[in-house]
Amino acid sequence: MKLARLYVLLRVVLLPALLGPVTGMSEPRSPEATSSIANLVEGVKDSVVNVDVQARAAGSEDFFEKFFGMPGGGSGGSGLGEPDPHERIRQGEGSGFIIDPNGLILTNNHVVENAISIRIRLNDGRQFDARVLGRDPLTDLALLKLQGDVKNLPVARLGDSDAVRVGDTVVAIGNPFGLTSSVSAGILSARARDIQSGPYDNFLQTDAAINPGNSGGPLFNVRGEVIGINTAIVGGGSGIGFAVPSNMARALLPQLEKGQIHRGWLGVAVQDLTPELAQALHVPVTQGAIVTDVQPGTPSAAAGLKRDDILTAIDGQPIESSRGLTREIGFRQPQETLTLTVYRGGKAREVKAKLGERPDLEGTTPAPPPEERSDTGHELGLSLREADPRLTPGVKGGALLVDVMPGSPAERAGLQPGMTITEAGGKPVRGPEALSQVIKAQKPGSVLLLRVQVGKSLLLRALPIPAKR
Template structure:
């Protein structure tokens, strides 16, 4: 995203004013200098837990649509770096991006946004103290825009940000955002929590915190702190046009998903029922005494909802005694429970409240996210002599190819670099044989005799190219 212009915001000092007061009315006393409010101590305590996330990623085939709600990956639209690839199409499709994240475990776990690392072929983390680490994706969830990364190498005793209780924060409470907008490392902004439970139509589980703290492209994935230095949100989206309205994923949502993100797979509960909000007008038309809940508009045969005995026009008002205020609230409550979990539904039907027992199924992949599983997180190093780092190819990047090995790194001056191999290429054939995966290619290369030359067929975008990789003596 190109920065078209810089808006310089001036802060208007609030000067003490002389004002008349009635006898007996206490005027507020101007704070002494030592009492002046400042977030400097808070920032000093937490800033080292915030990191830069530098990403080399495969760009989508279509450019951004300029939607009202902008994801801020921090990646130039239509003019990013190519990662040194020679193919003209690849130069358009391999981009350099930048976002933010924060450390949640001293051994190197980083929480960030899914859209920051989606389609990444290489991730580099830069700490506030100057250290840098490669990182791999442990797990990601497009539906909540969260991702968990693991630093590689000798990682220990890192500064950690504490996850707080986003349910306890109130509208009007002070919040602080720290991140890397436009590459400006460790930038701090402050504001208030402007609203809760915002639905910005980005997914089925929207429940965003809204803030007026200044956040910009590059802040994406960074933390939103409360006044105790606890993370209560993960900055995710902004309203276009520089209006100063930003949104963050609540920390309570992240905490629920962390165990699954660590395992690399997300499983969600599912009822198999279509619902809509119960409005005051519908409540009057249906002659029901409540004004909040979720009206059942359809029950799919053979689903947990049908097995539980739900019917059309039932009004769901609670799950396990927890009130359900809307259809969105029902979707979130069910979606953050596990498949096979038993629950009690409170339903209003025929003028009476009743309870139904249900056992959740597993939510199908309605958005198509699971149809192309993420690349294997663990990269295979084919050997220092060749200078290749590989991992399993992502089928989304090589349609029609079964298997393949994605090239994620090439050592400078190595035989791989001299052969014209570059990060982002997918090796689909080696020595005339299909490549079934990163480990299979690694074994094939290690089995070659010194001095041999292996003919590789690589895919770059929609094009296929040949590369001759020499096997050096002593490899």
């Protein structure tokens, strides 16, 4: 406990020193010198908004709920919908910021996921309803549009997150615990953090205080530019917060405005190249991504990539790791042609590859409209659509789970969005309608054995059929 108190005392003394130039220790600082971010805050605070959300309760706690207690999980639609009378509705709060004077708001996906209604409160007290234009669960970003007569709103400028350096002063503004326009300051603690929340993790780390309700709010540099979107904190930790880099958000904005995210895809499994592996593979490089598998019929196979190939650059830009390769490919567009630098047999070569479109490997694609999906009924809690063959190598047909109702027999059976049902009751499943027919033929109170596929893994699930149907 003494150690904790000592840390707090040191923090109070040292933080003001981070907010202005070092001028020596001989003279005490004036009160004005310790308020060096006051003008910055005054200039940007009106662009920060409060996001009030009513959302369908998720079936189980998801990654971001552990950090912020916000609605999340599942694979609800990107727009708003009427609540089902059988669903639990929960209230949530988050933050966001205006990026267009006509009412475009950038926030986190987990703030508005599964939203039934969204209400935006501006710093001047005005309130607007909002709808989701687009969202991307894999980077935890969402774009909202204010409804009604909206114009000439104050905006926050997106800065260059690549230009910020570790040690630079940063300022977070948001609504922690509903406390509107709360300001905290700190430094950039680290860059390119992978916190295992998704395939494109590249977070900025800061020690500026971030708390529940800050989620989706801006992280500013000293020029008043947004260099990050506050997203997560370490549970049980202190002074460890994470923000999505502004450059990542800028790259996705055109697609978020259109409501769909399209990503490039090679179709390879990779792992990091280590110095030991480089020595064993007799290559003169120590950073890159080793190909461990090439899926048949994918862009990687068409490009002639092979197992044990080492990818070290894309269009001349170095690739330092397997995660770096995943990020770089994921932010390219389908049908784009790349030049890959590849080491094979210890020798470098260049390979042309035309990207395909990345399948929904995580099952995060919003559920399609009712006319495009098959719903087996409220009693089982399953929503299905035709399977993507890229997700189930070697399987023809199948029914892809796009939604599972919380508390339903499907959820109790361990079924999750993103799974593909390939067999039911010992019979191959050729599509959603075929599965529906098998389910309807079951006796009340019986249990239906399902074979499901996730990637290359095959699993069994026992789906209970209600006694009263």
